[in-house]
Amino acid sequence: MAIARPIRMLGAACILLCLFLVFQLHQSSSEEGSKLAHGMKKDPLVDPTGEPAGNLWRADEHDYSPDSEQSARTNAALITLVRNEELGQLLSTMTDLERTWNSKFNYPYIFFNDVPFTEEFKQKTQAMTKAKCQYELVPKEHWDVPDWINMPLFYESAKVLEEQDIQYSSKISYHQMCRWNSGMFYKHPALAGYRYYWRIEPNVKFFCDVDYDVFRYMEDGNKTYGFTINLYDAPQSIPSLWPETQRFLAANPSYLSDNNMWEWITDDVARPEHTKGANGYSTCHFWSNFEIGDLDFFRGEKYEAYFQHLDRAGGFFYERWGDAPVHSLGIGLFADAANVHWFRDIGYNHIPYLNCPNSPKCSGCKAGQFFQGADFLSKEDCRPTYFKYVGTH
Numbered sequence: 001m002a003i004a005r006p007i008r009m010l011g012a013a014c015i016l017l018c019l020f021l022v023f024q025l026h027q028s029s030s031e032e033g034s035k036l037a038h039g040m041k042k043d044p045l046v047d048p049t050g051e052p053a054g055n056l057w058r059a060d061e062h063d064y065s066p067d068s069e070q071s072a073r074t075n076a077a078l079i080t081l082v083r084n085e086e087l088g089q090l091l092s093t094m095t096d097l098e099r100t101w102n103s104k105f106n107y108p109y110i111f112f113n114d115v116p117f118t119e120e121f122k123q124k125t126q127a128m129t130k131a132k133c134q135y136e137l138v139p140k141e142h143w144d145v146p147d148w149i150n151m152p153l154f155y156e157s158a159k160v161l162e163e164q165d166i167q168y169s170s171k172i173s174y175h176q177m178c179r180w181n182s183g184m185f186y187k188h189p190a191l192a193g194y195r196y197y198w199r200i201e202p203n204v205k206f207f208c209d210v211d212y213d214v215f216r217y218m219e220d221g222n223k224t225y226g227f228t229i230n231l232y233d234a235p236q237s238i239p240s241l242w243p244e245t246q247r248f249l250a251a252n253p254s255y256l257s258d259n260n261m262w263e264w265i266t267d268d269v270a271r272p273e274h275t276k277g278a279n280g281y282s283t284c285h286f287w288s289n290f291e292i293g294d295l296d297f298f299r300g301e302k303y304e305a306y307f308q309h310l311d312r313a314g315g316f317f318y319e320r321w322g323d324a325p326v327h328s329l330g331i332g333l334f335a336d337a338a339n340v341h342w343f344r345d346i347g348y349n350h351i352p353y354l355n356c357p358n359s360p361k362c363s364g365c366k367a368g369q370f371f372q373g374a375d376f377l378s379k380e381d382c383r384p385t386y387f388k389y390v391g392t393h
């Protein structure tokens with residue numbers, strides 16, 4: 001039976017309208033990740049982003065071949081603490097990092113684990129790269145819960161944290177991992193001869209071609225620490241971290257750097273309830289699943305004494321102190337802020353946050369997008385506070 005022309009037209013109009021609505025919905029959900037936090041007028045990542053200034057070392061001008069005795073590589077390694085079960089996710093990370101950077105520079109990988117790596121893990125990771133891979137066991141004395149920790153108190157505290165929705169509070173290995181990343185990784189004998197490290201994790205993404213030696217950039221510019229993402233933490237996971245830090249500072253006032261990040265650390269304007277919950281600490285931190293750092297800083301007297309103080313205080317177990325706020329307070333208080341670098345040009349994602357610059361060298365993310373998922377995640381962006389007090393360098 002033939003359908004009258006006006007009905008056909010109406011049907012077509014309805015289909016077009018539906019398509020238009022679907023398109024609008026898609027647009028608004030993909031823009032979701034670009035909502036700006038804390039009154040930031042414009043995300044600097046929306047502006048065209050190039051390489052940092054200075055003399056950069058490139059693979060076509062220097063010898064970066066994997067087995068060269070005289071290679072231009074500096075004293076640096078890619079490092080990760082990882083479980084055998086995360087092999088698939090780690091291969092995904094390595095695929096991205098090799099594609100965007102390391103296939104040009106061939107820096108070695110050092111994999112750390114609290115249990116031995118399987119043969120499959122070793123074979124499949126080595127097959128991803130021309131660079132050397134090394135597989136290291138974490139010494140028992142670096143991983144075990146220290147003997148001054150009262151285990152019944154740990155279980156009690158974990159229950160309280162769980163009631164406050166703090167993820168992984170009852171998982172003792174998570175606490176051990178945070179402690180190892182805070183104060184043990186740089187003591188591992190495999191890193192003794194190295195100066196710089198770049199930490200990677202399973203299942204992270206790299207979006208942009210990086211065509212210079214980032215470790216040489218750190219060394220030539222005397223950089224202590226490099227980051228991509230700046231976030232708020234959950235105050236309930238670190239209520240006594242700042243009070244303990246202040247106790248340490250009172251005993252060691254000369255450790256405080258002249259050019260420190262005090263205002264970023266103690267800001268109580270952007271998110272006052274966070275600063276209050278963390279007893280004076282804004283909770284702003286460098287997200288340490290990505291970090292490029294100078295091991296000499298961490299091995300140095302100030303940071304090591306700070307870690308020892310925190311470790312004795314017990315908060316890695318009775319609370320859920322993460323290595324990210326601990327590194328950040330160490331860097332923010334004891335390093336020179338001029339030597340901390342925002343790698344804005346390294347496109348990066350660890351679920352659910354991103355660093356996504358506007359550059360023809362990038363693909364797979366939207367310039368300026370900070371998060372993927374529900375809108376409330378935009379609140380966790382601490383970059384406006386960091387840019388305000390420390391800068392965008």
Ligand SMILES: Nc1nc2c(ncn2[C@@H]2O[C@H](COP(=O)(O)OP(=O)(O)O)[C@@H](O)[C@H]2O)c(=O)[nH]1
Nearest residue numbers: 081082083086112113114115173174177201202
């Ligand atoms: N070998 C080992 N690695 C761990 C353990 N727990 C966490 N990790 C690693 O530590 C890093 C951080 O852990 P992850 O689960 O990603 O924590 P999240 O990013 O805070 O959710 C990752 O590289 C993990 O592979 C553990 O018990 N053993």
Ligand SMILES: [Mg+2]
Nearest residue numbers: 201202289350
């Ligand atoms: Mg992770």
